[in-house]
Amino acid sequence: MGSAADISLWMDQAAHEPIGQALDMDIKVDVAIAGGGFSGLWAAYYLKTLAPDLQICVLEAQRCGFGASGRNGGWMMSAIEGETRLLSVLDGDRRESARAQIHSILPEVEGVLERHGIDCNYQRGGGIFAAARYPEQARILRDSLADYRAAGFGEQDYQWLEAHELESRLRIHQPAGAIYTPHIARIQPARLVVGLAQTLRDMGVRIYEQTPVTALTPGAMMTSCGRVHATHRLLALEGYGAGVANTERRVLALQSRIIATEPLDEQTWQTLGLADSEVFCDVSPLTTYGQRSADNRMVFGARGSYCFGGKPRSQFSPADPSFEAIHRLLLACFPQLRKAAITHRWGGTLGAPRNGLPHAVYDRATGIGTVGGYVGEGVGASNLMARTLADLVLSRETELSSAPWAHNGSPESVLRRWEPEPLRWLGYKATDLARTWEEGVYCRRGAAWQRRPIQTVSHWLDKLMT
Ligand SMILES: Cc1cc2nc3c(=O)[nH]c(=O)nc-3n(C[C@H](O)[C@H](O)[C@H](O)COP(=O)(O)OP(=O)(O)OC[C@H]3O[C@@H](n4cnc5c(N)ncnc54)[C@H](O)[C@@H]3O)c2cc1C
Structure with a gap:
């Protein structure tokens, strides 16, 4: 499995004793949850809170936080992937209700942190989507502001910043403007994983680590260490679901990579900005994201890779050339960091469903559900998805259980399958090449006749992949 330091900077900093032992016998519970990341832990939290008598266990193949939850960029958003697309087709009350639920995420998490004394370096400084480095980014950003407006988001949610306003918050290379949103907080994600898992243990939820789930059978979850009899069996595996038949090929494993500098002194931060610990990205086709960590590092990530067959990946060699490419991208954004040492390099596996939208799915007939x-x-x-899943499992008729991301039915019937290989690999590779080409054309200030063909190709590839 490797040490916490091999997983990520965050897991290294949050190093802890094992939260749970491996399962070593057959057991019987009401709810069995596979996956000890945010999804599995939040699902256990809301089920136990709403129905304290339920016997619940979480089964984690490695250690809690081993997956994306212990490795990510630490942007906690009151937002979901594809929300502008999702909301723009809803009307009236349904749209308002869905938007209110999406915006409930940060206040809800703040309440849990406060109630249970969880310290995950949570800082709600908002998020900056910057247009920088080349003129095309301003056009891309204006288009996404128009999408937010079309989906009903107002000035209080997503606000345009002129170049000088951006510069007063973030000293990125060649600033041209930005969208600022107050709906994002910076966190140290592994501390949240550990805090949540310890809270669950105190609430009486059983957590088994080193316990991989191998299959679901009627009435039981099979693990390599014993059988777990359970009425409700919930899969919270995200990019790791390929090994379990019910979610195989439903959520595709993709990788993203991150680097972190050494802690930087205050003088250097004066040249960078982020005085309020805002998270930030530029709007490069290479999907960048960054944060100023609580210990004053610049943590910066970008789009990663896809392994043939949709295999999740957990080991990332620091010598991999892709980390050099991310470092070059960081320096293109912040030339003032050229002397800063990079001390950590890691990656992780996230999950992409075929329709590009998150989901909570539960089948009353079989007791099988999934979230991700x-x-x-x-x-x-x-x-948000775990709260929705808890309402579906407990048959609660709430705004969440009728939200557009809530589904009654089996995961196999609700979630579309990805195409077989080699089509997925070809689709991903084509998208990757197109985005790299697009970035190159923009950086070289290519003329309109050079930009248009690649924009058209990128547009159609994005449509094909979501
Ligand atoms: C590099 C990177 C950066 C990211 N940055 C951000 C960000 O800044 N903001 C944001 O909102 N999102 C970000 N994401 C995405 C976000 O981290 C994930 O969407 C989220 O953590 C998913 O949580 P999860 O619990 O569903 O999945 P995971 O955290 O992946 O948890 C799944 C768990 O299941 C376990 N498991 C696997 N197989 C089995 C099995 N057979 N039996 C039992 N357990 C098993 C794994 O070990 C893992 O712990 C990022 C992702 C990556 C990889």
Whole structure:
């Protein structure tokens, strides 16, 4: 499995004793949850809170936080992937209700942190989507502001910043403007995993680590260490679901990678900004994201890779050339960091559903459910989807159980399958090449006749992949 330091900076900092032992016998519970990331832990939290008499266990193959939840960029958002697309087709009350639920994520998490004394370096400084480096980013950003407006988000949700306003918050190379949103907080994600898992243990939820689930059978979850009899069997595996028949090929495993600098002194931060610990990205086709960590590092990530067959990946060699590419991208955004040492390099596996939208699915007939499909936006969304799943499992008729991301039925019938290989691999590779080409054309200030063909190709590939 490797040490916490091999997983990520965050897991290294949050190093802890095992939260649970491995299962070593057959047991019987009311609810068995596979996966000890945010989805599984939040699902256990809300089920136990709403129905304290339920016997619940979480089964984690490695250690809690081993997956994306212990490795991500630490943007906790009151947002879900594809929300503008989702909301723009809803009308009236349904749209208002869905938007209110999405915006409930941060206040809800803040309440839990407060109630249970969980310290995960939570800082609600908002998020900056910057247009920088080349002129095309301003056009891309204006288009996404129009999408937010079309979906009903107002000035108080997503606000345009002129170049000088952006510069007063973030000193990124060649700033041209930005969208600012107050609906994002910076966190240290592994501390949230550990805090949640310890809270669950105190509430009486059993957590088994080193216990991989191998299959679901009627009335039981099979693990390599024993059989777990359970009425409700919930899969919270995100990019790791390929090994379990019910979610195989439903959520595709993709990788993203991150680097972190050494802690930087205050003088350097004066040249960078982020005085309020805002998280930030530029709107490069290479999907960048960053945060100023609580210990004053610059933590910066970008779009990663896809392994043939949709295999999840947990080991990332620091010598992999892709980390150099991310470092070059960081320096293109912040040339003032050229002397800062990179001390950590890691990656992780996220999950992309075929329709690009997150989901909570539960089948009353079989007691099988699943939650996930966040693409790269699951830190906050997992809270919303887990609350939705808890309402579905407990047959509660709430705004969440009738939300557009809530589904009654089997995961196999609700979630579309991805195409077989080699089509997925070809689709991903084509998208990857197109985005790299697009970035290159923009950086070289290519003329309109050079930009248009690649924009058209990228547009159609994005449509094909979601
Ligand atoms: C590098 C990176 C950066 C990201 N940055 C952000 C960000 O800044 N903001 C954001 O919102 N989202 C981000 N994401 C996405 C976000 O981290 C995920 O959407 C979220 O953590 C998913 O949580 P999860 O619990 O569903 O899945 P995971 O955290 O992946 O948990 C799944 C768990 O299941 C376990 N498991 C696997 N197989 C089995 C089995 N057979 N039996 C039992 N357990 C098993 C795994 O070990 C893992 O612990 C990022 C993702 C990555 C990889």
